[in-house]
Amino acid sequence: MRAMVIKAYGGPMSLEERPRPTPGPEQVLVRVIAASVNPVDWKMASGALRLFIPVKFPWVPGYDIAGEVAGVGAGVTAFSVGMRVHARIAESTAGGSAEYAVAGVDAVAEIPAGMDPGEAAGLPLAGMTALQGLRDRTMLPMTGARERVLIVGASGGVGHLAVQIARASGATVVGVCSGRNAALGASLGAHEVIDYTQPDPYGGQAPFDVVYDCVAGDPGPFLPLLTPKGRYASCVPAPATFLRALWNPFVGKSVLPVMLKSNAADLRVLDTLVEAGKLRVVVDSRFPLEALGEAWARSKSGRAAGKIVIEVA
Ligand SMILES: NC(=O)c1ccc[n+]([C@@H]2O[C@H](COP(=O)([O-])OP(=O)(O)OC[C@H]3O[C@@H](n4cnc5c(N)ncnc54)[C@H](OP(=O)(O)O)[C@@H]3O)[C@@H](O)[C@H]2O)c1
Known part of the structure; x- marks a missing residue:
């Protein structure tokens, strides 16, 4: 072969x-x-x-x-x-x-x-990372979620699937991508799209219950944007994520590294969303x-x- x-x-x-x-x-x-x-x-x-x-x-x-x-x-x-x-x-x-x-x-x-x-x-890989980050790490309910969720990297392999999974959960979804991908973010179901290339992109947008960072793995800029019990998760295994998971200065807020655990059951969860027209x-x-x-x-x-x-x- x-x-x-x-x-x-x-x-x-x-x-x-x-x-x-x-x-x-x-x-x-x-x-x-x-x-x-x-x-x-x-x-x-x-x-x-x-x-x-x-x-x-x-x-x-x-x-x-x-x-x-x-x-x-x-x-x-x-x-x-x-x-x-x-x-x-x-x-x-x-x-x-x-x-x-x-x-x-x-x-x-x-x-x-x-x-x-x-x-x-x-x-498979990107979808399970999106699903597990939101469902298993930030504990976003997969139905009836009433939370405000920020997806950083909303146009990337993981992020574009995370936007759709969060939207399917019932959450209010804010996607972060560059201006050239804004239409894509909206088409995936993001209620709002933030252009990270603009000055002060998060001004007036906080607070968020959940931030899922699919780009950088540095919780620093996002912890102040969270609600008092908000959760920051990142699938980028940067040292800052692991250090802040052990200790962060914002008591009550969580920092959660995401490490994919492949399994067919989660792939079937994603497939069910595809079949329902909620994920592409x-x-x-x-x-x-x-x-x-x-x-x-x-x-x-x-x-x-x-x-x-x-x-x-
Ligand atoms: N921990 C795990 O188990 C696990 C699993 C899967 C992936 N990962 C990691 O997760 C990361 C993302 O993977 P991926 O497949 O999604 O990558 P990807 O598809 O290559 O991501 C590219 C996207 O990132 C966007 N982007 C770049 N800089 C940005 C910024 N500052 N703010 C917002 N969006 C930005 C780009 O949009 P623009 O062109 O508009 O900037 C582009 O659409 C990688 O580091 C990967 O190794 C980890």
Whole structure:
């Protein structure tokens, strides 16, 4: 099979012929139709995360896939050959930038009927990070939420899904993005959109019950904007988030790091929202497998609006 392979931290990426992986017990083999890029892919490849998530080389990067089941390992009963599935592959292996990849059944869900494979590939990692950050860390109720929620990075891979999940919960949603993405933020359901490039962007907008920061991980500017028992969560694992989670000068306010825990149950929660018409994946751009390097350059630019998709088949 064709796969994009990296052999060392900071090393080049090349398209190579590799053996097709074999599904082990409780795993499915997926013929990958589309994959999606996440910043963690190129952060891991650079070596920046080697202390936390070491890479075993040669490495086929890529965590998000959508495609068709091409084989199943021992003990798999819920999936059969031909089913359309998507998944966030296990952290220890990755392997999504290839024509075939294996994923544990605990990470796989059926793609909602009619969903484009590229959009389906864009959902798992970013969608679960959005969902878990809001539901499990800030404890935003998923129905009947009466809270005022600020999503920082409302046009990004995680943020554009967080806006929609917060909106579906019933919250009042304020999205933060640059002016060029304001129409996108509104189309996702944000009640108000703040342009962070303007002077004093938060003037007159506070207080917020919840701030979900998908850009920077520095709670400093946001803690004063929270209600007395407000919660700040960030999926960007910056030292400031972890330090302020241990102690912050604003008694009663919480600082909450978000670390994704992949699981099929949460992917199905997202799929249910897609089926209900409450969640959609916006595609920033599409690249063929051999142009993965260009796709990463787009991601590194920090300007992607929605998800970057790799068309594998
Ligand atoms: N902890 C976890 O488990 C976990 C999981 C997933 C992702 N992450 C991390 O979360 C971060 C976001 O990931 P992502 O996939 O959403 O990234 P992304 O798609 O690359 O984010 C790009 C978006 O950020 C916006 N942006 C940049 N600077 C901004 C600012 N100052 N204020 C508001 N928006 C701004 C850009 O909009 P403009 O072009 O309009 O500026 C662009 O739309 C990454 O650092 C990633 O590694 C962590």
